[in-house]
Amino acid sequence: MEKNTEIYGLRAVIEAIQANEPIDKVYLQKGLQGALYKELETLIRKNGISASYVPLPRLNRFTQGNHQGVVALTSPITFHTFETLVEQLGERETPPLLLLLDQISDVRNFGAIIRTAECTGVDAIVIQKKGAAPVSADTIKTSAGAAFRVPIAKVDHLKDAVFYLQASGYRVIAATEKTNQSLYEVSFTGPAAIIMGSEDTGISPSILKSADELAKLPLKGEIGSLNVSVACGVFLYEALRQRQG
Incomplete structure (x- = not known):
């Protein structure tokens, strides 16, 4: 069975959205700041991607690595137009x-x-x-x-x-x-x-x-x-x- 692919990190998620990857949802750490973060928020709004602002422990459930406060899930299916x-x-x-x-x-x-x-x-x-x-x-x-x-x-x-x-x-x-x-x-x-x-x-x-x-x-x-x-x-x-x- 196919599963969601998880993408970690600000730059990685930005590039995935720009490459038209099938992003299903983005989890963002509450209170995150910075230029890259603002760029990501703009892309999320522009592309109509579902997003949730969550505390750090929630993001740490995905990975203990350097997620930079951002985790994106790609869909296991292809959506139709x-x-x-x-x-x-x-x-x-x-x-x-x-x-x-x-x-x-x-x-x-x-x-x-x-x-x-x-x-x-x-x-x-x-x-x-x-x-x-x-x-x-x-x-x-x-x-x-x-x-x-x-x-x-x-x-x-x-x-x-x-x-x-x-x-x-x-x-x-x-x-x-x-x-x-x-x-x-x-x-x-x-x-x-x-x-x-x-x-x-x-x-x-x-x-x-x-x-x-x-x-x-x-x-x-x-x-x-x-x-x-x-x-x-x-x-x-x-x-x-x-x-x-």
Whole structure:
């Protein structure tokens, strides 16, 4: 199984970003100063790379060597270009099904979702560059290798991806409790994209407003919501049921 490659040191990480290496996340030591550090921060922002500011002991878990306060993780998979992916899917005879993940931050939830997506015939997964869980070795393991089978695209802003899909003929359905419409009242038979929100806050309000339809799961118990990977599975299997029928 492929694993994340770790890159240590200010200059090494700067050069990796400039060489367009698939940097998934950068960990930066809190309070770091200096010209190279500022250059790295600028590159991170410019390229939309996810970054976390952490204390020194966290960085030391990666290596006891001279990391200079910076550790970058490269992704074990190759990400696809969103627009190219949509164009390619549009050439198929069967209507595409996409899954958009808004700030899913837990790697095991992410891995479980990828696994279910592969099992239900999802054509591609779209995530945002910032705030999303990394495609780490744990993600790959939890997905049972499905991360190598389902194309994953990163975008700067998920809202822009929604608009692009709508302009390309997709119906965008948001999974949310903020509606009276049940999942089972929604059609998934044409080109469709399902949005799943973060574990804590759900789908962001601006993205929710952009969706064509809102749909919720019927819940009979006292607990108000399901784990996001479980809820995603219910949505995807309803889409599969309709598309097979």
